[in-house]
Amino acid sequence: MKTESRLEKVLKGGHFAVTAECGPSKGADVEALKKKAEFLRGRVDAVNVTDNQTAIVRMSSVAASAILKGIGLEPVLQMVTRDRNRIALQSDLFGAYALGINNVLCLTGDHQSFGNQKQAAGVFDLDSIQLIRTVRDMRDKGTIIGGEEIQVPPRMFIGAAANPFADPVNWRVVRLAKKIEAGADFIQTQCIYNMERFKNFMQQAYDMGLTEQAFVLAGITPLKNAGMARYMATKVAGIEVPEKLIDRIASLPKEKQADEGIKIAVETIEQVRQIKGVAGIHLMAIEWEHKVPEILDAAGLSQRPEV
Amino acid sequence: MIVAEIKAIDAIREMIDRYSTILVVGCDSCVAECASGGHRETMLLAAALKLSYAKDNRNPKITEACLDRQCVDDFIEGIAHLVPDHEAILSLGCGAGVQALARVYADKPVVPALNTLFIGETEMRGVWQENCLGCGNCKLGYFGAVCPVTRCSKKLMNGPCGGSIQGRCEVRPDIPCGWDMIIKRLEALGELDRLKEYVAPVDWSTSHAGGPRRVIREDQKP
Numbered sequence: 001m002k003t004e005s006r007l008e009k010v011l012k013g014g015h016f017a018v019t020a021e022c023g024p025s026k027g028a029d030v031e032a033l034k035k036k037a038e039f040l041r042g043r044v045d046a047v048n049v050t051d052n053q054t055a056i057v058r059m060s061s062v063a064a065s066a067i068l069k070g071i072g073l074e075p076v077l078q079m080v081t082r083d084r085n086r087i088a089l090q091s092d093l094f095g096a097y098a099l100g101i102n103n104v105l106c107l108t109g110d111h112q113s114f115g116n117q118k119q120a121a122g123v124f125d126l127d128s129i130q131l132i133r134t135v136r137d138m139r140d141k142g143t144i145i146g147g148e149e150i151q152v153p154p155r156m157f158i159g160a161a162a163n164p165f166a167d168p169v170n171w172r173v174v175r176l177a178k179k180i181e182a183g184a185d186f187i188q189t190q191c192i193y194n195m196e197r198f199k200n201f202m203q204q205a206y207d208m209g210l211t212e213q214a215f216v217l218a219g220i221t222p223l224k225n226a227g228m229a230r231y232m233a234t235k236v237a238g239i240e241v242p243e244k245l246i247d248r249i250a251s252l253p254k255e256k257q258a259d260e261g262i263k264i265a266v267e268t269i270e271q272v273r274q275i276k277g278v279a280g281i282h283l284m285a286i287e288w289e290h291k292v293p294e295i296l297d298a299a300g301l302s303q304r305p306e307v
Numbered sequence: 308m309i310v311a312e313i314k315a316i317d318a319i320r321e322m323i324d325r326y327s328t329i330l331v332v333g334c335d336s337c338v339a340e341c342a343s344g345g346h347r348e349t350m351l352l353a354a355a356l357k358l359s360y361a362k363d364n365r366n367p368k369i370t371e372a373c374l375d376r377q378c379v380d381d382f383i384e385g386i387a388h389l390v391p392d393h394e395a396i397l398s399l400g401c402g403a404g405v406q407a408l409a410r411v412y413a414d415k416p417v418v419p420a421l422n423t424l425f426i427g428e429t430e431m432r433g434v435w436q437e438n439c440l441g442c443g444n445c446k447l448g449y450f451g452a453v454c455p456v457t458r459c460s461k462k463l464m465n466g467p468c469g470g471s472i473q474g475r476c477e478v479r480p481d482i483p484c485g486w487d488m489i490i491k492r493l494e495a496l497g498e499l500d501r502l503k504e505y506v507a508p509v510d511w512s513t514s515h516a517g518g519p520r521r522v523i524r525e526d527q528k529p
Contacts, residue, residue: 082461086508108461108468111478122461129465130508145508163469168490174503175466182465182505190469237470237477 002139002185005102005157006074007046009307010280011186011215016273017280018301019076019188019217020044020292023053024064033059037068039289043296045304046074046103048188048282052083054236055115062092066099076159077101080109085125086134090144093135097154105159105188106131110237129182132160136183160184162216164201165194165240173204180214187214188282191221191232193241195271202275211277218272221284222265222295225257226250262295269299308337308428309401310435311344311421313352316359322418323356323397326367330393331356331420332386332408333373334400341435344399344421346373352399352420368393377404383411390415443513443520449501451492456509458485464506 001008010017020040025032040047047068051061065075077096079089093104108128112120126134135158137143142153160179164172176187192198198218205211223229223241226249233241245264249257265283272278281301285292296302323329331353339345353371360367372389376382377400390396395416398405402423409417425437440457447454456462460478467486470477474487493499511517 108463110470111460113478124462125511126508127461127463127465128468129505133505134508161469166467166469167471167473167484168467168487171467171486171490178465178503178505238468238472 003102003155003157005046006307007076007103008157008185010045010305013305013307015045015280015305015307016301017046017215017217018044018296018304019046019048019280019282020289021048021050021282021284021286022064022068022289023050023286024059024061026056026058028059030067033064033067034071036289037071037073039292041073042304043293043302044283045280046076048076048078048105048284051078051080051107051109052115053078054110055082055112055117055120057115057117062096062099062101065096065101069100074103075101076103076105078105078107079131080107081124081126081128081131082109082112082122083120085123086145089126089131090134090138093138093154093156094150097156102155102157103159104135104156105161106135106184107161114237128160129178132158132179132182132184140183157185158183159186159188161190162187162201163190163238164192164198165190166238169197172201173208173210176205177208177210180210184214186279187216189216189219190238191219191284192268192272193232193239193245195268197240198272199275202277206277211279215279216277217280217282218269218275218278219282219284220265220268220272221286222288222291223249223261224288225254225261228261262291262298265295266298269295269301308340308426309403309423310341310425310427310437311338311401311423313343313348313399313421314419316355319352319356319397319418319420320359323395326394326416328368328393329356329370329395329397330386330389331369331371331397332377332399333371334375334377334398334404335373336376336378338399338401338404338421340429344401349373349399352397374400377401378407380407380411383407441514442509442511443517444510449506450489451496451498451501453485453489453492455485455489458483458488460485462509464509466502 022036049061049065052058061078065077068075106128112122135156138153139155162176229241229246229249232239249260333349334344349371353369372386374382374385390412397420399420405419426439427435427437430436438457442456460476471484476482476484
């Protein structure tokens with residue numbers, strides 16, 4: 001094992017992994033964070049803690065990850081390069097590891113123009129791939145950017161995101177290869193609604209041998225209702241929701257839409273499990289954490305491996 | 308060239324209302340090309356100010372002048388005879404022009420009439436595009452002569468982010484995705500292989516991050 005990460009043990013043990021997402025509070029509400037996290041306890045192998053997602057100011061992902069660690073969950077610290085330069089990022093990596101965090105997901109982050117601080121300066125000193133390389137060099141070479149040696153280097157299990165649905169489409173798998181080459185141990189994909197496009201992406205990744213070099217977790221986000229489906233289709237960067245999926249939910253009365261959204265999520269999980277190279281799922285139930293157990297039970301993923 | 312836009316009359320007046328004699332000075336270089344601070348715009352702004360003051364029953368002395376360049380001392384001296392008769396200078400130069408005037412005419416307040424925006428090109432009449440951030444370490448040769456630092460909203464160096472859809476940037480659909488442009492251009496040139504290599508973090512010390520830059524060349528000094 002490269003790290004003390006539970007997620008690494010699960011994946012390297014050949015188990016089908018389940019990760020989920022927990023967005024920190026907009027404020028310093030620790031109880032709200034813990035309450036969300038309790039729905040995930042024992043049900044998932046690790047919990048991603050988002051870093052000011054969609055550029056909305058929230059509790060720092062390092063702090064929230066440490067809180068989750070403190071109550072016995074396995075956090076995946078999300079870090080975006082939008083808000084911090086290389087000094088702050090590397091410093092926070094030291095701090096996160098010192099607080100017992102063993103997984104990090106390296107991202108560039110949504111542009112600040114999406115959030116509630118539209119006038120902010122975007123930092124973008126590093127890009128996500130440079131951050132991946134930075135974390136890997138810390139772990140495997142014991143150095144920071146520039147080559148200086150450090151004492152007690154953070155040993156992180158390194159994650160990266162992949163979006164099979166963005167353009168230019170033929171570039172997507174090249175970018176995945178670049179992330180893996182830079183040091184990504186696992187990949188969490190953007191939410192999958194277009195199964196054909198995802199299958200093509202995975203086939204290319206498989207053919208290039210990429211699924212041998214990194215674990216790919218398929219991104220699943222249950223749609224709560226037709227409104228959310230339309231919002232995801234039109235307002236969220238890099239997400240594609242096919243028209244017929246929106247119609248499938250929209251054709252039902254409001255009170256039945258949530259159940260249909262869960263049914264679609266379960267079907268999606270069953271389909272991705274059949275795809276070569278998919279090592280697990282990343283279930284992003286946005287502000288719907290309490291539905292995670294129900295979805296996993298329905299998908300036959302109730303039990304998490306002991307490692 | 309430097310691209311700039313003229314400020315709103317109200318914003319300009321807020322800065323100059325306290326003066327009763329104002330020298331309005333245009334610049335016939337970059338800001339003339341982008342139709343914000345040349346001869347014509349200087350004349351129009353002076354006329355607009357006079358009209359605006361007339362509405363308030365005020366009649367400050369407003370004199371117009373235009374320099375070939377506001378950022379070079381030899382040219383700046385061209386208004387030396389007019390400056391003493393005015394309390395303040397309103398410059399239609401870029402930020403460099405405003406500051407150069409203030410350095411030369413050290414005892415005069417100099418206020419900007421323009422918002423200086425970027426280094427760019429005239430893509431067509433009426434359209435100016437930002438395409439250089441002046442980072443001090445040009446890598447255009449590796450990216451098909453499309454600058455990732457300038458044309459990508461996130462300054463990404465290793466390929467497009469997940470928000471690139473149909474050649475459009477996630478920030479606004481009217482922004483072309485810089486990475487889409489880079490990939491298409493290198494594809495057409497048969498040089499897509501350039502993009503497979505990892506690009507290390509940018510050295511920003513050659514950019515403004517290293518503090519205000521200054522070029523000194525002994526061979527050029529008088």
